[in-house]
Every structure is written in structure tokens, then in C-alpha cells.
Amino acid sequence: MRIIVTGGAGFIGSHLVDALLEDGHEVTVIDNLISGKKENLNKDADFFEADIKDRSKLEEIFKTTTPEAVIHLAAQKSVSASVSDPIFDATENIIGSLTLLEVCRQFDCDKIIFSSTGGALYGETDNLPTPESQTVAPESPYGIAKYSIENYLRFYGEVYSFKPVILRMANVYGPRQDPKGEAGVVAIFCDKLLSGGQPIIFGDGGQTRDYVYVGDVVNAFVAALKHSKVSTFNIGTGHEVSVLKIFDKLSQEAKAETKPRFERSRPGELRRSCLSSALAKDALGWEPKTTLEDGLRKTFHSFEVSGTIDRK
Helix, strand or coil: CEEEEECCCCHHHHHHHHHHHHCCCEEEEEECCCCCCHHHCCCCCEEEECCCCCHHHHHHHHHHHCCCEEEECCCCCCHHHHHHCHHHHHHHHHHHHHHHHHHHHHCCCCEEEEEEECHHHHCCCCCCCECCCCCCCCCCHHHHHHHHHHHHHHHHHHHHCCEEEEEEECEEECCCCCCCCCCCHHHHHHHHHHHCCCCEEECCCCCEECEEEHHHHHHHHHHHHCCCCCEEEEECCCCCEEHHHHHHHHHHHHCCCCCCEEECCCCCCCCCCCECCHHHHHHHCCCCCCCHHHHHHHHHHHHHCCCCCCCC
């Protein structure tokens, strides 16, 4: 299959591109390299440095590659950045995505897989692990934008017969995550523990997230590519883990006695988040395989091996 991956030089996207190529697909990467990195790119993929807001450039790429499917991961990924500048977030995430969808319509590419968010959509809830039936209540512009794109995809599905599959991600972590770019406490803690810096914990550290390993997430995208129905699935482990527990486990891996510095909680961030992925198991045959201990170990080792890109 001929597949375009937007954001394919980024953290999740680059792992996905590797897997798709290994499965024998023809893969084209579109990335503006603002947060993506050239060193993440697989040499066997076609690469176009482009912004998804640039319609004329997208039209050139689609005309050249004639994709049969698009996996859309390109995004402004920071919740805190969306809070400080909602207009920027909407421009990148809503206008960029709509531009991409219009080009997909123009070139009759109706198979779209969209990387959405779980916790940022459902907001604060005691219904944990949270199912897809939970009322959506985003508490940040980032979550609002992601849900807006989901609704546009439903519109394109009803009016233009698109076949979107929406994957609502938990907190993804693993090798290649940029501790200075798209954030994520696992990558940030690894970087600080190895560099001798002092990690910062916002709030008291008791806030929880559902941490899902990038290799498992890639398998979810591959499974979604074979799914033919318009669907929305949570992709998570169903387990809550506190930020302090993540820090403690990584400190043990690093054999470090570094103490974190605590700062005020950031606006727009949730106290608890955890996703039920029972629907993904039933419909896609997907479930996470990587334990937290194994995932953190692999991730920490990838940061230890300075200057290399872990493709495992």
C-alpha cells in the first residue's frame, strides 16, 4: 500500500515508518522538521520537507505519490503551549489538518488514520480507566483542537465517504522522544538523570497518567490500517502511574540519587488520566505487550547510547 505519514520524522511517526516499510508498504514522509529530526528518517522512505498548511505543496506531493492511505501525526503537541497561545495551536492543529483533509478529498484518498488524544479530551473524570463512551470535556486548547479534528473527520466520513480511524493516545513514551521538544516526563527525566541536571516535577508528583510504550502504539496504527469501519479507539494500558513512580523507577535504572525540584502545577493539566482500550482489543485485536519496567528500561538505554538512533 502507498501510505503518507505526516510527522514521520517525529517520535511516534519515525517508529511507525520503520514498521510500515518492514511490512512492505511504500511510505512517504511529510514533515516540516520543526520538531521532527532528519536523523529519525528511514532512508527507504520518500521524504518531503513541507508544512501541512501549505496546500500547493501538499497537492504536488499527492500528485507524485498517489497515496492510498494517510496516517496523520503532524501536530503542535504541547498542552502548555496551547494554553499560552490558543491561536497558534488552532492554526497548526485545526487549519493544518483541514488543509490536509481537503487535499485528501481532492485526490480521492479516503483512508485516514488520525492520532488524537485521550486524557486531554476526557478531562477530569472518576470513570477510570476511561472508555470511549465517556463525555468529552477537554480542558485545554490542545484537547479542543484534537476533538475539533475528530468532528471534521466524522463530517468527511458522512459527506465524502471517508473511512477515518481515530486513535486516542494515552501518554506515549520510548526511544527518540525529544526531551526538549514535544515533551513527555519519561524523556525529560532520562535526559536530566544522564546529564546530571535536576529534574522538575510540576505539582506534587501524585498526578497519574497512562504510559504506553511507542512500540505498542505502532502496532495499533498498523492494526488500524487494516480496519475498514469508521471508528474511534483508545490506545492505552488501562493502568494509572504517578509521575513520582516514573521518576523513582528511572532513578533506579540510572543508579542515581538525584532529588527532583517541585514547582507549581501547570494550567490545563489533569490530575488523573487512564484509558480503557477494550474496544481496540475487540475490534483491532490490539492490546499493549510491553510492561512499564521493560519500556522504561529500553527507553533509558536508548538515551544512554548517545548519538545513536535506536531502531528496535
